[in-house]
Amino acid sequence: MYRFIIKGGKELSGKVKVSGSKNAALPLIAASLLAKGRTILHNVPDLKDIQTMLKVVHTLGPIFHFENNKIIIDTTHIKSHVAPYELVKTMRASIYVLGPLLARVGKAKVSLPGGCAIGPRPINFHIEAMKKLGARISIKEGFVHARTSKLKGAEIYFEKVSVGATANVLMASVLARGKTVIKDAALEPEIGNLITFLKKMGADIQGKDTDTIIVNGVDNLKPVEYTVIPDRIEAGTFILAGVITRSNITVENIHPTHIRSLIDVLERMNIKLKVTDDSVKIRSCSDIRPIDIKTAPYPGFPTDLQPQLGAVLAAVPGISVINETIFENRYTHVPELIRMGSDIDVEDHIAIIRGKKRLTGAPVMASDLRGGAALVLAALAAKGESVIQRVYHIDRGYEKIESKLKNLGARIERVKN
Numbered sequence: 001m002y003r004f005i006i007k008g009g010k011e012l013s014g015k016v017k018v019s020g021s022k023n024a025a026l027p028l029i030a031a032s033l034l035a036k037g038r039t040i041l042h043n044v045p046d047l048k049d050i051q052t053m054l055k056v057v058h059t060l061g062p063i064f065h066f067e068n069n070k071i072i073i074d075t076t077h078i079k080s081h082v083a084p085y086e087l088v089k090t091m092r093a094s095i096y097v098l099g100p101l102l103a104r105v106g107k108a109k110v111s112l113p114g115g116c117a118i119g120p121r122p123i124n125f126h127i128e129a130m131k132k133l134g135a136r137i138s139i140k141e142g143f144v145h146a147r148t149s150k151l152k153g154a155e156i157y158f159e160k161v162s163v164g165a166t167a168n169v170l171m172a173s174v175l176a177r178g179k180t181v182i183k184d185a186a187l188e189p190e191i192g193n194l195i196t197f198l199k200k201m202g203a204d205i206q207g208k209d210t211d212t213i214i215v216n217g218v219d220n221l222k223p224v225e226y227t228v229i230p231d232r233i234e235a236g237t238f239i240l241a242g243v244i245t246r247s248n249i250t251v252e253n254i255h256p257t258h259i260r261s262l263i264d265v266l267e268r269m270n271i272k273l274k275v276t277d278d279s280v281k282i283r284s285c286s287d288i289r290p291i292d293i294k295t296a297p298y299p300g301f302p303t304d305l306q307p308q309l310g311a312v313l314a315a316v317p318g319i320s321v322i323n324e325t326i327f328e329n330r331y332t333h334v335p336e337l338i339r340m341g342s343d344i345d346v347e348d349h350i351a352i353i354r355g356k357k358r359l360t361g362a363p364v365m366a367s368d369l370r371g372g373a374a375l376v377l378a379a380l381a382a383k384g385e386s387v388i389q390r391v392y393h394i395d396r397g398y399e400k401i402e403s404k405l406k407n408l409g410a411r412i413e414r415v416k417n
């Protein structure tokens with residue numbers, strides 16, 4: 001167990017390079033199960049969630065090597081179809097093996113993920129979709145049991161846009177018999193990344209970056225070598241670190257088109273940016289204005305940047321309002337921000353933020369990944385020292401966060417408890 005000690009109030013400077021996307025890499029690791037042989041992935045962030053997904057895949061038989069942000073997975077042999085509770089309970093994205101296992105070996109037993117810090121996160125869309133594709137599914141003793149002789153193409157639509165369910169259906173349908181149409185598909189760049197990867201493997205998919213995806217099943221896929229896209233949420237978090245400390249930093253190695261909604265919000269807040277093909281530089285952030293925003297599926301404002309933007313708004317004088325429309329309980333970091341001097345009221349999914357000129361350092365505790373990142377941002381700008389406990393939440397999604405922040409001049413130390 002580690003904690004961060006951050007001495008705030010220091011302007012940052014320089015450049016920071018963003019790592020590969022965790023949420024884009026996770027389905028690719030699962031999708032490697034679809035073809036026999038060696039899949040090679042580049043630009044994979046070295047994070048706990050990635051290690052967990054590799055362990056899940058390894059318990060099914062494949063072997064892997066992960067070094068210097070490169071993964072080699074050999075999926076020649078599948079010996080098990082069981083994703084155990086001990087792993088799945090630590091990471092919900094383990095459900096991604098459901099589709100590939102059904103497609104490759106016709107059976108899967110995947111633990112139900114259980115509770116989650118940001119609210120109830122059911123997997124009913126995944127299960128209903130697999131049923132439509134012809135799987136027989138039962139829930140017994142905490143596991144999803146799924147079987148099929150061969151998946152069949154179907155028309156799939158979801159009640160709500162779902163990144164995970166769209167990815168799972170894609171991975172299941174590429175080897176199904178016939179045509180699958182996914183309506184109201186998620187448009188997130190991580191889905192586009194998965195589609196490009198699957199097409200490279202030989203899948204027949206049309207409609208990338210649209211909400212109607214058509215998959216014509218093929219008999220076989222081949223393993224490929226592929227580079228994961230940059231992490232748009234890490235990119236956004238560093239840009240917001242620059243904004244909250246009023247620093248002219250440059251965030252590099254990114255696809256600015258993937259954070260268009262954040263760029264729009266910052267411009268509406270009167271922040272001046274220089275955007276190139278692969279970087280965003282903060283040119284000036286004086287006279288920042290408060291703002292009202294609501295989270296939405298891509299291309300809307302991402303729920304995964306809502307806590308970090310909230311921390312920034314807590315330090316922008318005036319009243320800002322956030323409407324969280326994706327998850328039910330995504331304000332668990334707010335009581336901690338209040339301990340740092342913020343004035344925020346939360347009612348249901350709405351947060352009313354009465355921004356202050358300055359936050360103050362305090363001992364606080366991270367309770368989830370992005371909420372933890374929000375506390376880091378608040379601490380960087382706050383007057384005095386903050387101690388952030390439960391850094392393991394933050395480590396799930398940010399590769400080498402303290403060394404990247406230190407390179408920008410932040411006073412942050414990782415200390416063992």
Ligand code: UD1
Nearest residue numbers: 023093121122123124125126160161162163164165304326
């Ligand atoms: C993914 C991201 C997560 C991000 C979220 C929304 C990964 C590993 N995680 O999560 O960081 O915050 O997208 O952008 O990529 N829902 C159901 N039933 C289901 C599935 C989802 O009701 O079977 C609901 C969820 O509770 C939520 C909404 O649909 O309200 C969207 O969730 P979804 O897009 O599926 O999120 P994840 O894929 O779990």
